[in-house]
Amino acid sequence: MTVEIHDGTGWRPVCDWEALVPGRGVAVLVGEEQVAVFRDRGGAVYAVGNRDPFSGAFVLSRGILGSREGVPVVCSPMYKQAFDLRTGSCLDEPTAPDGSAAEVPVWPVRRKAEGDGKGTGDQTGDGSARAVPGGRRRHDIDDWRPEDPGFWRETGARVARRNLALSVLSEHIGFSVWSLWSVLVLFLGPEYGIDAAGKFLLTALPTALGAVLRLPYTFAVAVFGGRNWTVVSALLLLVPTVLAGVVLEPGVSYGTLLAVACVAGVGGGNFASSMANINAFYPQRLKGWALGLNAGGGNLGVPAVQLAGLLLMAVAGTGSPRLLPLVYIPLIALAALAAALRMDNLTALRSDRRAMRDVCREPHTWIMSVLYIGTFGSFIGFGFAFGQVLQVQFHDHFDTPVKAAGVTFLGPLLGSLVRPVGGLMADRWGGARVTVWIYAAMAAGAAAVLAASRRGSLPLFVTGFVALFVLSGIGNGSTYKMIPAIFRAKAGAEVASGADPEAAEQRSRRRASALIGIAGAVGAFGGVLVNIAFRQSFLASGNGEAAYLAFLAAYAVCLVLTWAVYLRPSDRRLPGV
Structure with missing residues (x-):
C-alpha cells in the first residue's frame, strides 16, 4: 500500500503506507516542493507544505501532531505555532513575520492499495485532504470525536446510527431471552406441580443472575471492545434457549427448571454492555435520545416475547412451551452475524480499564443506582410478575394462561415505547427535574393499585399497573440521561481548574459508560426485590397489598433523594443534570 499526493496533474506515489508511523510525520518531495505527510493514530492521513512560515525552516514534518478543540493540528518544532491540517491556517497568529498570511499549503492525499485504481480518501470540496479511515483493524476506530460538529456531521453520525441499530437488535433479543420465563411459567399447569410461590422464584432467579452479570458485561466492553463483546454476548443467548427447548416437558424436576431459568439471566447482561458502548458513540446533546432509543428498543423484547407466547398459545395450545425458546435460535444467530459484520470497536473506550474502579469511589454512582432501582x-x-399477579389475585377473570397473556404484554410494551420520550424530556428540561416528577406520579400510581386491590376493582388495578409501566419507562430514560450529565458537569469543573478539555471529555465518557453498567446492575436487582416482595406478600396474606405499600414508600424515598441531591439549591449542585 502506498501514499499518493495530487500535484495538480495527477496522483504521484510519495512513500509506503508502512513508512508513516501513527502520530508522526515524514518529509517527501513532490516535484521540487517539500511536503510534510502525517498519519494520525486513527489512520487519517494529511499532507501540508513542510516550510514553517514563521522561521522559514523546512521542519513541519518533525512537528508534534495533536488536536485543538477537535481540529487536527501540527505544532511547529520551532516556535510552537499550531497549523490546521485540514486548511493549513495557523490557529495562533494570522500573519507571518514577512507580512504574508500565516498558513501552509494543503495537498490532496490518499492511500492506494496494490492493484486499486482509485485509492482510498478522495479530495474534499476545497481541495484539502479528507481524513482517511484506517486503523489497526477493520472494525477498530481510534479517532472518535462526537463533540466536534464537523466530525459528527461528516462521519460520526452515520457510524453511530449503524452501531445503535445493531445494538438495539442484539439487546432486544437479549431482553426477550431474559424475560422468557415470565411467559413460560404461564404454561406450567398442574401437571408440573409448581405453586404460585414456586413460579415467582422461577422468574426471580433469571432477574438476579442478569443483575449480577451486568457488571462484568460492562467491563467486558472496555476489555474486548463493543463490537466484539456484542457478538460474544449474542451467541451466549443460545445456551438458555436451547436448554429450555430441551427440558420443558411434564415430569421435569423443579430443580432442573430453576437451573435452566437461572441461565436465562445471561440475557440481562446485554443491556449493560450495549448501553455502555452506545453512550460513548454519541455527543452529550444527543445522549438522552440515543440511550433512550437503545434501551427502549431493548426493553421491547419483554412485550415481544409475551406476544410471541400469546401467539403460540393461540396456535399450538399450552402443551408446547418448548417451541417458544426454539423460535429465538435463528434470531440470535442473525444478531451475532450482523454485529460481527457491521459494528465497530471504539479503542478510546477500550483503552481505559480503570474507569469502573474510579466510579465505584464516586458517591453519585450509588445515588444513581438507587434511583434506577x-x-x-x-x-x-412488574414485567416478570404481572401475569402471575393477575392469575393469583384475580383468578376468576384470568383462569387460563391465554387470558393472562392477553393483558400482560400491554404494560411492558407502552413502557418500552415511551423510554426514548423520557430521554427527550430530560434533554429539554433536565434529567433530575423529569425524574422527580416521575417519582411523584409513580407514588400516586402505586396508591391507585393498592386502592384497587382493596376494592377488588380489576379495571382500576390494570389501569394503575399500566400507568406504573409507562411512568417507569419515562423514568428509565430520564435517569440514564442524568448519568452522562453528571460527569459532563464534573469535566467542566476540571477544565475550569486548568485541565485539558479533550482529556476531561474522554474521562467523562468513560466514567459515564462505567456508571451506566453499575447502575444497570444495581437497578436490575430491583426486579428481584419486586418478585420477592410479591412472593412474600402472597404467602403471608394471599394478596399483594403489603408489596404495593412497599413500592409506594420506595418511590417517596427516591423522590426526596433526587430533589435533595440534584435539585435543592446549593453551591455543590451540579449544573445541567
Whole structure:
C-alpha cells in the first residue's frame, strides 16, 4: 500500500503506507516542493507544505501532531505555532513575520492499495485532504470525536446510527431471552406441580443472575471492545434457549427448571454492555435520545416475547412451551452475524480499564443506582410478575394462561415505547427535574393499585399497573440521561481548574459508560426485590397489598433523594443534570 499526493496533474506515489508511523510525520518531495505527510493514530492521513512560515525552516514534518478543540493540528518544532491540517491556517497568529498570511499549503492525499485504481480518501470540496479511515483493524476506530460538529456531521453520525441499530437488535433479543420465563411459567399447569410461590422464584432467579452479570458485561466492553463483546454476548443467548427447548416437558424436576431459568439471566447482561458502548458513540446533546432509543428498543423484547407466547398459545395450545425458546435460535444467530459484520470497536473506550474502579469511589454512582432501582427495577420486576399477579389475585377473570397473556404484554410494551420520550424530556428540561416528577406520579400510581386491590376493582388495578409501566419507562430514560450529565458537569469543573478539555471529555465518557453498567446492575436487582416482595406478600396474606405499600414508600424515598441531591439549591449542585 502506498501514499499518493495530487500535484495538480495527477496522483504521484510519495512513500509506503508502512513508512508513516501513527502520530508522526515524514518529509517527501513532490516535484521540487517539500511536503510534510502525517498519519494520525486513527489512520487519517494529511499532507501540508513542510516550510514553517514563521522561521522559514523546512521542519513541519518533525512537528508534534495533536488536536485543538477537535481540529487536527501540527505544532511547529520551532516556535510552537499550531497549523490546521485540514486548511493549513495557523490557529495562533494570522500573519507571518514577512507580512504574508500565516498558513501552509494543503495537498490532496490518499492511500492506494496494490492493484486499486482509485485509492482510498478522495479530495474534499476545497481541495484539502479528507481524513482517511484506517486503523489497526477493520472494525477498530481510534479517532472518535462526537463533540466536534464537523466530525459528527461528516462521519460520526452515520457510524453511530449503524452501531445503535445493531445494538438495539442484539439487546432486544437479549431482553426477550431474559424475560422468557415470565411467559413460560404461564404454561406450567398442574401437571408440573409448581405453586404460585414456586413460579415467582422461577422468574426471580433469571432477574438476579442478569443483575449480577451486568457488571462484568460492562467491563467486558472496555476489555474486548463493543463490537466484539456484542457478538460474544449474542451467541451466549443460545445456551438458555436451547436448554429450555430441551427440558420443558411434564415430569421435569423443579430443580432442573430453576437451573435452566437461572441461565436465562445471561440475557440481562446485554443491556449493560450495549448501553455502555452506545453512550460513548454519541455527543452529550444527543445522549438522552440515543440511550433512550437503545434501551427502549431493548426493553421491547419483554412485550415481544409475551406476544410471541400469546401467539403460540393461540396456535399450538399450552402443551408446547418448548417451541417458544426454539423460535429465538435463528434470531440470535442473525444478531451475532450482523454485529460481527457491521459494528465497530471504539479503542478510546477500550483503552481505559480503570474507569469502573474510579466510579465505584464516586458517591453519585450509588445515588444513581438507587434511583434506577426505582425506575428500571419496577419495569422489569412488574414485567416478570404481572401475569402471575393477575392469575393469583384475580383468578376468576384470568383462569387460563391465554387470558393472562392477553393483558400482560400491554404494560411492558407502552413502557418500552415511551423510554426514548423520557430521554427527550430530560434533554429539554433536565434529567433530575423529569425524574422527580416521575417519582411523584409513580407514588400516586402505586396508591391507585393498592386502592384497587382493596376494592377488588380489576379495571382500576390494570389501569394503575399500566400507568406504573409507562411512568417507569419515562423514568428509565430520564435517569440514564442524568448519568452522562453528571460527569459532563464534573469535566467542566476540571477544565475550569486548568485541565485539558479533550482529556476531561474522554474521562467523562468513560466514567459515564462505567456508571451506566453499575447502575444497570444495581437497578436490575430491583426486579428481584419486586418478585420477592410479591412472593412474600402472597404467602403471608394471599394478596399483594403489603408489596404495593412497599413500592409506594420506595418511590417517596427516591423522590426526596433526587430533589435533595440534584435539585435543592446549593453551591455543590451540579449544573445541567
